[in-house]
Amino acid sequence: MATNPILVIGAGPVGLAAALDLAQRGQSVEVLDAGHSVSDGSRAICWAKRTLEIFHRLGLELVPSGITWQRGRVFKGARDLYQFDLQPGGLQQQPAFINLAQADVERALLDQLAGLGVPVRRGHTVVGVAPRDNGVSLEVETADGQLTLDTPWLLACDGARSTIRRCLGLPFKGKVFEDRFLIADVRMAADYPTERWFWFDPPFHPGQSALLHRQPNNIWRIDLQLGWDADPDHERQPAQILPRLHQMLGDRAFELVWASVYTFQCRRIERFAHGRVLFAGDSAHQVSPFGARGANSGIQDIDNLVWKLDRVIRGASPETLLASYDLERIEAADDNIGHSTRSTDFIAPKGPWAQALRGAVLDLAATHAFARPMVNSGRLSQASVYRASPLSSADTGFAAGPKPGMAIPDAPLGDRWLISSLGAGASLVRFGATLPAPDLTGIDVPADSVAWTRFDATPGTAYLVRPDGYVAARSRTPTPDWLATATARAMGASQ
Amino acid sequence: MSGLITTPNLANPDALYAELVAMAGDLSAEEALNRAARLILLLANHIGDPAVVSHAIQLAVAADQAD
Numbered sequence: 001m002a003t004n005p006i007l008v009i010g011a012g013p014v015g016l017a018a019a020l021d022l023a024q025r026g027q028s029v030e031v032l033d034a035g036h037s038v039s040d041g042s043r044a045i046c047w048a049k050r051t052l053e054i055f056h057r058l059g060l061e062l063v064p065s066g067i068t069w070q071r072g073r074v075f076k077g078a079r080d081l082y083q084f085d086l087q088p089g090g091l092q093q094q095p096a097f098i099n100l101a102q103a104d105v106e107r108a109l110l111d112q113l114a115g116l117g118v119p120v121r122r123g124h125t126v127v128g129v130a131p132r133d134n135g136v137s138l139e140v141e142t143a144d145g146q147l148t149l150d151t152p153w154l155l156a157c158d159g160a161r162s163t164i165r166r167c168l169g170l171p172f173k174g175k176v177f178e179d180r181f182l183i184a185d186v187r188m189a190a191d192y193p194t195e196r197w198f199w200f201d202p203p204f205h206p207g208q209s210a211l212l213h214r215q216p217n218n219i220w221r222i223d224l225q226l227g228w229d230a231d232p233d234h235e236r237q238p239a240q241i242l243p244r245l246h247q248m249l250g251d252r253a254f255e256l257v258w259a260s261v262y263t264f265q266c267r268r269i270e271r272f273a274h275g276r277v278l279f280a281g282d283s284a285h286q287v288s289p290f291g292a293r294g295a296n297s298g299i300q301d302i303d304n305l306v307w308k309l310d311r312v313i314r315g316a317s318p319e320t321l322l323a324s325y326d327l328e329r330i331e332a333a334d335d336n337i338g339h340s341t342r343s344t345d346f347i348a349p350k351g352p353w354a355q356a357l358r359g360a361v362l363d364l365a366a367t368h369a370f371a372r373p374m375v376n377s378g379r380l381s382q383a384s385v386y387r388a389s390p391l392s393s394a395d396t397g398f399a400a401g402p403k404p405g406m407a408i409p410d411a412p413l414g415d416r417w418l419i420s421s422l423g424a425g426a427s428l429v430r431f432g433a434t435l436p437a438p439d440l441t442g443i444d445v446p447a448d449s450v451a452w453t454r455f456d457a458t459p460g461t462a463y464l465v466r467p468d469g470y471v472a473a474r475s476r477t478p479t480p481d482w483l484a485t486a487t488a489r490a491m492g493a494s495q
Numbered sequence: 496m497s498g499l500i501t502t503p504n505l506a507n508p509d510a511l512y513a514e515l516v517a518m519a520g521d522l523s524a525e526e527a528l529n530r531a532a533r534l535i536l537l538l539a540n541h542i543g544d545p546a547v548v549s550h551a552i553q554l555a556v557a558a559d560q561a562d
């Protein structure tokens with residue numbers, strides 16, 4: 001059994017990222033997927049800074065092939081209500097967001113996996129799962145017949161309709177939003193600024209909402225809210241779609257590349273870690289797309305999980321370290337579900353009172369600044385915060401900067417960047433501190449770096465940073481004892 | 496508690512009541528609801544303290560069971 005590879009089920013962005021992270025840490029891993037190609041149709045397009053930082057660590061440079069953006073604009077009717085800027089401070093290696101088709105991200109991940117010789121077996125459908133002592137047995141259907149495979153660890157990245165979840169009988173509970181959305185990609189030459197444009201009640205689609213987003217190669221993503229009464233089969237017909245798009249785009253020539261009609265849900269399973277079966281991505285949690293929290297949170301799951309699993313397999317940490325994956329990423333999923341639910345409730349208010357309140361916010365926002373932060377067209381994905389992490393040490397003496405349980409901000413360090421200087425294991429970020437960092441990656445922040453302000457540092461300050469770039473502990477007067485205790489805790493030593 | 500004042504605190508309650516009626520007195524239920532919602536948002540922002548607003552929400556809901 002010990003020689004069998006870890007199996008990742010699902011070659012979506014989450015499963016592929018998991019396999020890549022595992023392989024780069026020296027683990028033997030294979031990916032199985034029921035499908036025969038990368039995602040078809042159009043799914044995720046918006047990739048957040050945190051995801052780009054993780055992809056950069058995995059060796060992917062997607063920014064040159066994507067559309068970089070950081071500003072959004074919200075309209076009410078024909079009126080420009082307000083704008084927001086997701087990265088006003090600048091001075092970070094990665095942009096706030098890029099737009100790039102999910103299939104292109106999957107291709108980039110597949111290229112990296114091919115370079116490492118990691119097998120990705122398509123046409124392999126998991127149909128049965130039997131957890132056993134120290135491993136899992138799988139029944140897999142292929143064109144050549146049924147296989148039984150054993151693996152010490154199973155990563156269930158098989159998406160929102162997860163077979164593995166169903167085989168284990170795990171309920172996937174949450175809320176369905178009673179509304180329908182037409183999601184279309186069109187090709188057109190247009191010179192709109194590279195911003196996320198969102199309309200409430202636009203003149204071209206009265207009483208509903210609309211979203212316009214630029215993708216590479218003159219492709220534009222358009223979301224049109226249709227209401228719960230819309231008939232999805234009827235709305236999927238080009239004869240129905242084209243007039244709606246003409247209303248929006250006027251006489252501009254365009255070509256419809258792809259379209260579908262969706263109803264959105266927010267839900268999750270109760271726990272993500274089930275012994276040797278670990279759920280990540282849409283198999284574990286699902287959100288509505290307003291806020292781009294689906295794939296982005298799935299990639300954060302992997303960033304949180306893989307360093308822990310690697311240490312557990314190597315015997316460097318106890319298996320109980322994986323309980324922190326459950327705890328931290330469930331907190332993250334609840335946060336993402338909360339945000340997506342509030343956004344969807346604002347975009348599609350149900351009942352006279354919710355409609356009146358939404359209308360009141362939009363009416364006031366035009367003239368009163370206080371109402372603008374209440375306008376909710378999607379709160380865009382950021383690094384989650386782990387407020388109750390068992391890996392974090394107590395925090396005293398800081399008024400600002402990232403607390404234990406928060407992802408570190410990036411900053412330039414001379415000709416390098418802080419986040420890409422982190423080690424594969426834990427790192428010690430020192431601000432004029434002389435503390436030795438045995439077995440850690442030591443990073444000394446130069447005196448002129450903006451990192452001093454971003455970390456609320458004074459001379460002598462040190463931050464212990466986990467392999468996933470989260471703060472485990474920080475101190476203004478670090479000692480070797482402090483460091484040893486905090487490192488042991490961060491690596492899951494029993495307390 | 497939150498600091499929400501529930502004892503008489505208006506110098507001229509009749510005048511305020513009349514002003515509130517006049518704000519939306521000749522509107523349909525739907526239009527009146529929209530105006531009332533704007534007023535609530537303006538006042539809630541002025542109060543600022545979420546505990547005070549939450550307490551007021553609780554009391555408003557509890558008054559359903561008053562009789």
Ligand SMILES: Cc1cc2nc3c(=O)[nH]c(=O)nc-3n(C[C@H](O)[C@H](O)[C@H](O)COP(=O)(O)OP(=O)(O)OC[C@H]3O[C@@H](n4cnc5c(N)ncnc54)[C@H](O)[C@@H]3O)c2cc1C
Nearest residue numbers: 010012014034044045046126158159163281282294295296
């Ligand atoms: C219209 C739309 C827009 C979106 N926009 C965004 C966005 O801008 N940003 C964002 O972050 N997210 C967005 N999302 C969400 C995003 O697409 C998903 O969160 C993401 O695909 C989840 O990735 P995953 O790898 O967990 O699952 P998936 O991508 O669903 O991959 C699951 C894989 O598992 C395979 N599989 C399933 N069952 C089996 C089985 N039994 N055996 C073997 N293989 C199996 C499937 O073939 C599939 O390849 C959007 C979604 C939609 C629908």
